[in-house]
Structures are given as structure tokens and as C-alpha cells.
Amino acid sequence: MNEWWKNEVAYQIYPRSFKDTNHDGIGDIKGITEKLDYLENLGVTLLWLCPIYKSPMDDNGYDISDYYDINPEFGTMQDLEELIQEAKKKNIKIIMDLVINHTSDEHPWFKEAMTNPHSPYRDYYIFKSAKNGKAPTNWRSVFGGSVWEKVGDTEDYYFHAFSKRQPDLNWENPQMRQDLYKMINWWLEKGIAGFRVDAINFIKKDQRYQDGAVDGADGLSACFAFSRNQPGIEKFFEEMKRETFAKHHCMTVAEAVGVNYPDLGIFIGDQGCFSMMFDFNYSNFDIGEDEEWFKRKTWSPKDYRELLFTSQREIQKIGWVASFLENHDQPRSIDKLIVNKEDHNYYSKTMLAGMFFHLRGTPFIYQGQEIGMVNFTRQSIDEFNDIGSIGQYQRAIEEGYSKEEALHFVNLRSRDNTRTPMHWDDSEYAGFSDTEPWIKMMDNYKEINVANQLSKEPSVFQFYKKMIALRKAEPILVEGDFEELSEMPDDVIAYSRVSAEGTISCLCNFSRNSIKIRNIEGIVLLNNYPEYQLGELKPFQFVMIKQ
Ligand code: GLC
Ligand code: CA
Numbered sequence: 001m002n003e004w005w006k007n008e009v010a011y012q013i014y015p016r017s018f019k020d021t022n023h024d025g026i027g028d029i030k031g032i033t034e035k036l037d038y039l040e041n042l043g044v045t046l047l048w049l050c051p052i053y054k055s056p057m058d059d060n061g062y063d064i065s066d067y068y069d070i071n072p073e074f075g076t077m078q079d080l081e082e083l084i085q086e087a088k089k090k091n092i093k094i095i096m097d098l099v100i101n102h103t104s105d106e107h108p109w110f111k112e113a114m115t116n117p118h119s120p121y122r123d124y125y126i127f128k129s130a131k132n133g134k135a136p137t138n139w140r141s142v143f144g145g146s147v148w149e150k151v152g153d154t155e156d157y158y159f160h161a162f163s164k165r166q167p168d169l170n171w172e173n174p175q176m177r178q179d180l181y182k183m184i185n186w187w188l189e190k191g192i193a194g195f196r197v198d199a200i201n202f203i204k205k206d207q208r209y210q211d212g213a214v215d216g217a218d219g220l221s222a223c224f225a226f227s228r229n230q231p232g233i234e235k236f237f238e239e240m241k242r243e244t245f246a247k248h249h250c251m252t253v254a255e256a257v258g259v260n261y262p263d264l265g266i267f268i269g270d271q272g273c274f275s276m277m278f279d280f281n282y283s284n285f286d287i288g289e290d291e292e293w294f295k296r297k298t299w300s301p302k303d304y305r306e307l308l309f310t311s312q313r314e315i316q317k318i319g320w321v322a323s324f325l326e327n328h329d330q331p332r333s334i335d336k337l338i339v340n341k342e343d344h345n346y347y348s349k350t351m352l353a354g355m356f357f358h359l360r361g362t363p364f365i366y367q368g369q370e371i372g373m374v375n376f377t378r379q380s381i382d383e384f385n386d387i388g389s390i391g392q393y394q395r396a397i398e399e400g401y402s403k404e405e406a407l408h409f410v411n412l413r414s415r416d417n418t419r420t421p422m423h424w425d426d427s428e429y430a431g432f433s434d435t436e437p438w439i440k441m442m443d444n445y446k447e448i449n450v451a452n453q454l455s456k457e458p459s460v461f462q463f464y465k466k467m468i469a470l471r472k473a474e475p476i477l478v479e480g481d482f483e484e485l486s487e488m489p490d491d492v493i494a495y496s497r498v499s500a501e502g503t504i505s506c507l508c509n510f511s512r513n514s515i516k517i518r519n520i521e522g523i524v525l526l527n528n529y530p531e532y533q534l535g536e537l538k539p540f541q542f543v544m545i546k547q
Contacts, residue, residue: 005194005251005275006320007478008093009468010364011044014328015052015074016060017421018367020433027421027432029075033083038450040090042370042461043468047087048196048253050328051097052080056106058165059387060419061097062198063104067183084191093193095251100180101202102166110167114151114158124176125167126159127151128209138211139227140220142291144391147223161202161227163387168227171203171236184244194251197274201256201267204233215290217398222290228258234266237273251275253322257284257291261314268319276320276362282307283330286412293413294396294406301510302490304337309495312360312482321361325352326369329388331417335375338540343512344374347540350463350528354542355493355508357467360482365464367422371453372460375417376442381407385439386415425451463528470526470544476504489515492537496547503547509537522547 019031029052039047051061054069061071070077084094103110112121128136128148135148135157141164148157149164159168169176184195205227212221245252254267254277267277285307288295315321325333333356338348349372357363378384381393381403389410396406411417416439423445424431430445442448453461471477480497488494491511497504504525509515515537522545524532532543 002249003275003320004249005046005362008046008251008362009044009471010046010048010095010322010362011039011042012048012050012327012364012366014050014367014419016050016438017419017432019422019424020435020437023433023435024073025433025435025437026073028073029070029079029083033079033086036083036086036090036092039092041454042465043472044365045091046093046095046193046251048095048364049097051099051198053099056104056165058104059163060385062099063102063106063163063166064099065104065106065108068186081190088191093251095194095196095253096187096192097198098184098195099198100169100184101199102160102162102168105165105167117156120175123173124170124179126170126205127156128159130155130157137209137226138214138219138221139223140216140218141223143388144395145218146220147227159205161199161223168202168205172207177236177239178243181240181243184240185247188244188248188250192250194245194248194253194275196253196255198255200254200274201229201233201259202227203236204230206230216292216395217400218395222292224258224290229256229260229263234273237266241273245273253277256280258289261310264315264318268315268321270319272319276322278322278324278327278364279311279315282311283324286336292395293392293409294399294401296409296412300490301493304510305493308359308493309482309484312495313484316360316482321359322364323356323359323361324364324366325356326366326418327364328366328418329415331413332373332375333369334372335412335417338510340512343540345540346372346458346460347528347538347542349460350458351508351510351540351542353460353463353467354506354526354528354544357464357471358477358497358504358506358544359495360480360497363471366418368418370461370464371423371448371450373418373420373423373442373448374444375411376420376440377411378407378414378416381410383440384410384414384416386419389414389416423449425449458528466526474504474525474546475499476501476546480504485520487518489517491515492517494520505545505547507537507541507543507545509539509541512539514538520545520547 016027018027021030052074053064054066054071055061109121109124112119139147141147252274254274257280393406393410420442421432421437426446453459476499480499483496485494493508519535526544528542
């Protein structure tokens with residue numbers, strides 16, 4: 001099997017916030033093409049584009065109204081073709097976001113299903129009748145409120161796991177599935193390298209449609225137990241793989257939150273549907289299992305290490321993973337992982353970079369991470385764009401928290417934290433646009449921006465660049481097995497990558513203090529300090545040693 005995707009270094013682009021070229025304050029495809037030189041200089045080899053399909057943008061493109069067309073705010077199909085070609089000249093591949101758990105409520109299938117209950121498209125979605133005059137079940141949607149939306153003044157409801165403008169497709173319908181496969185193949189034939197597959201573990205629902213135990217003041221029950229990771233989902237995965245992905249040498253990355261490790265085999269590995277997956281078990285460490293942001297969990301670097309290492313060990317038994325610290329749904333990693341703001345600096349940012357980047361898997365960098373962008377703390381709930389943030393705020397209020405507390409939870413976790421425009425330089429609007437952007441800019445762009453890190457040594461950007469170059473030069477960093485380095489202090493995350501060619505160890509100090517460790521000798525390949533003193537790690541030091 002040609003597993004070319006193991007060698008890639010991926011970079012995630014949130015097109016709305018990457019680069020605007022036509023003066024409307026919204027990032028566009030031409031902006032990505034314009035920045036290919038930058039991406040080439042950084043060294044990344046593959047881009048994941050968040051959705052650019054036609055969409056009313058209720059959930060910023062994760063609500064698609066036409067899978068075969070580009071949303072005009074991003075440009076045209078021709079712009080995309082040009083981007084694919086230009087990227088190819090630089091050996092940069094492109095993967096798209098594949099959103100097939102749901103569509104927009106403006107998709108023609110759904111519009112037809114709503115206006116004509118006898119249309120074949122009615123069964124492309126999940127419609128159920130009221131039960132005892134109420135919604136069919138008491139399940140809570142991911143963004144808050146019931147998963148059921150009433151159809152006009154009828155007794156019928158339709159199902160949505162996310163917003164009410166994102167009706168779920170009915171995967172039990174074989175004709176619907178065929179229509180999706182046709183679309184997937186159409187895109188793969190167009191020359192894209194594959195897909196990041198959105199919320200894919202939601203496609204199977206518990207067909208009994210029974211109430212769950214009430215778990216909130218809203219009288220509802222989190223929908224996850226009934227609409228995520230359901231038994232039988234593997235049948236859909238097998239068919240989709242056979243009909244689409246397996247016919248192309250493509251790369252697929254599953255977004256699959258809440259997967260239990262014994263179930264990994266249906267996602268990845270020889271029998272699994274996807275080339276790799278994102279494992280959120282080590283990413284959602286600060287919130288409870290049902291992903292409600294007000295249910296904060298206390299944690300220590302040692303707890304985090306345990307989650308990270310368990311993930312590496314379990315995945316290594318079966319297949320491949322996509323390693324990440326940030327994405328468009330997560331806060332900035334520096335704020336999430338280094339709790340004290342006084343500790344946010346070059347050392348802590350590069351320590352985190354070194355820690356995640358050399359794990360076994362294909363690394364994914366989220367735009368702005370490579371220059372150390374930070375969270376945006378907002379003063380009022382009205383300043384948020386993300387529907388998830390608004391839903392979570394309401395949930396916290398319902399549960400009895402004050403407005404200040406609710407705002408605090410949202411600021412810590414808001415998906416808008418990573419959706420602010422990219423900082424290219426220190427001019428007005430940070431070189432992202434020459435007009436006011438669609439979402440408020442961070443005010444620290446004069447200090448944190450690409451222009452002042454491009455030639456500055458040391459800088460977070462230069463560190464990322466070095467890591468990427470090293471990975472291309474050292475096969476151990478791609479192929480090597482993961483092994484924990486034992487007998488380390490609680491605040492140190494240390495592991496090795498081991499292959500027949502040798503051993504490379506990564507030592508990461510998660511604390512603001514110098515720490516004594518046992519001697520790890522060898523050649524220093526990468527270090528965020530000028531020196532490495534045997535038996536010691538400086539505050540937030542990252543060092544990589546070849547033994
Ligand atoms: C995924 C996306 C997220 C979106 C959701 C619904 O989790 O990453 O941004 O809101 O799916 O499509
Ligand atoms: Ca634009």
C-alpha cells in the first residue's frame with residue numbers, strides 16, 4: 001500500500017480568515033494562492049481547506065447548500081482550480097473538508113423534503129412525528145437546544161445534531177448514500193489529494209429513538225449516546241471506502257470525537273475507512289465528556305501526558321494518526337496548555353510545538369500557530385460570531401452560572417479564538433485585508449505577526465521551519481515507533497521515536513522552573529535554548545536528541 005500521506009506536513013487554512021484579496025474583509029481562495037510562497041517557505045506539503053462550498057454560512061460553511069459549487073465570497077471554481085495547479089507546482093497538495101453528516105437547510109434536497117412530504121428527498125433526512133404532543137426524543141443538540149425542529153404547524157419534526165440550519169442526512173437511505181459517493185468521486189477526480197471528513201462518527205443514529213436520562217436544567221439529554229459512534233456505523237464506512245476512497249490514492253482524515261480505543265479499527269488501519277484520524281481524547285482534556293464548556297476539569301501536565309501517551313500507544317497498535325494542537329474548533333494551544341499568561345513566551349510556545357510535532361503521526365499546523373497567535377478574550381457575548389459559543393453561553397446561564405462566569409467559560413473555549421484574521425504584518429488590519437474584517441482582529445498583531453518573524457532568529461516561525469526541515473531529513477521522525485521515556489518528573493513530557501535506523505528523543509519541560517532529569521545523552525538536533533546541560537531542563541525547554 002502506498003501510504004504517501006505519512007510523509008506530509010499538513011497546514012490547516014480557515015479561508016475566511018487567511019487573506020483577503022478583493023477588499024471585502026473576507027479571506028478568499030485567491031488569497032491562499034497569493035500566500036503559496038509563504039507556505040512553501042515554511043515547508044508544509046499539504047493544505048486542508050475548511051469548507052469553501054456554497055453555503056448560507058450559518059456555521060461558517062459547515063452548512064453546505066451545493067457540494068458542487070464554491071461560495072461566491074471565496075471566489076469561483078476557476079480560482080480553486082488555479083490554486084490546485086499553482087500549489088502542485090510547489091509540490092503542495094490540497095485536501096478539502098467533506099461535510100456529509102448534514103447539509104444546509106438551503107440545500108435543494110432539504111427544501112424539496114420540506115415542501116413536499118411525498119418527495120423521495122423526504123427520506124434523505126430524518127423526519128419523525130411528535131410523541132405525546134412533544135418532540136420525538138429529549139436529545140440535546142451539540143450547539144444547545146433540542147435536536148428536533150418542528151416543521152411549520154405540522155406534527156412532524158426533523159433531526160439536527162448541530163444547528164437547526166444543519167439538518168442531518170439519513171444514511172439509512174441507500175440512494176442518498178449513492179448521491180454522496182458520486183459527489184466525493186467527482187471531487188477526487190478533480191485533482192484534490194483527499195478530504196478531512198467532518199463529524200463522520202455522527203452518521204449512524206440509534207434507530208430506537210428513545211429518550212435518554214435528563215442531564216441538564218434544560219430537561220434534555222446529550223445526544224452523543226444516541227447519535228455518535230453507534231454500532232453498525234462500520235457498514236456505512238466500509239461501503240463509502242469501497243465506493244470512493246479506495247478507488248483513489250487519496251488521503252482521508254476523520255474528525256471523530258469520543259471514539260473509544262477498542263473501536264479504532266473501524267476508523268484507521270488496514271481494515272479502517274480512513275488513512276488517519278484526529279484523536280480528541282487528548283485534546284478535550286479540560287472539559288467534561290459531553291463537551292459542555294462550563295463543565296471544566298482540573299488537570300496537570302502529568303494528566304495530559306497520560307492522555308497523550310495512551311493515545312500514541314493505542315493508535316500505534318492499529319494505524320496512523322493526525323497530530324494536532326489547534327484547529328478552528330479549539331482555543332489557541334498556548335492559552336489552553338500553559339495556564340499562566342506570564343508564562344506565554346517564545347520558550348513555552350516552541351516547547352509545545354516540539355512536543356506535538358514529533359509524535360508518531362502526520363502533523364497538522366493550524367494557521368497562526370506557527371507564529372504563536374493567542375486567544376482573543378471578549379468582553380460581552382454579543383462580540384461572538386460562533387454559534388457554538390452562543391449556545392454554550394446559554395447553557396451555562398441555564399445551569400445557574402452568572403453572566404460573568406458564562407462569559408469566562410466561553411472565552412476559554414470559544415471557537416472564535418482561532419478564527420480571528422491571520423497576522424501578516426503590523427499595518428492596519430495586519431495585512432489580512434485593507435478594510436475592516438468580518439470578525440474583529442486581535443489587538444496584538446503589531447507584536448505577533450509573520451513579517452517580524454520571517455527574518456528574526458529565534459522566533460516561533462523559525463522554529464516551526466526548522467522542525468519541518470528536520471522531519472523531511474530524518475526518516476526516524478516519520479517511521480519510528482513511539483516509546484515513552486520513563487522515570488521523568490511529573491512536569492516533563494518525554495518520549496522517543498525508535499526505528500532500525502536509531503532513536504530520537506524529545507524532552508519537554510512543562511514548567512516555569514528548571515528541572516533535574518536523568519541523563520539523556522546524544523547529539524542535539526533541535527533546542528529552543530542555546531544550550532543543553534546534561535541532566536537538566538531549563539524553564540519550558542524543548543530539546544531533541546539523537547542517540
Ligand atoms: C465539525 C467542525 C465544526 C462544525 C461541526 C458541524 O466539528 O469542525 O466546525 O461546527 O463539525 O459541521
Ligand atoms: Ca475577499
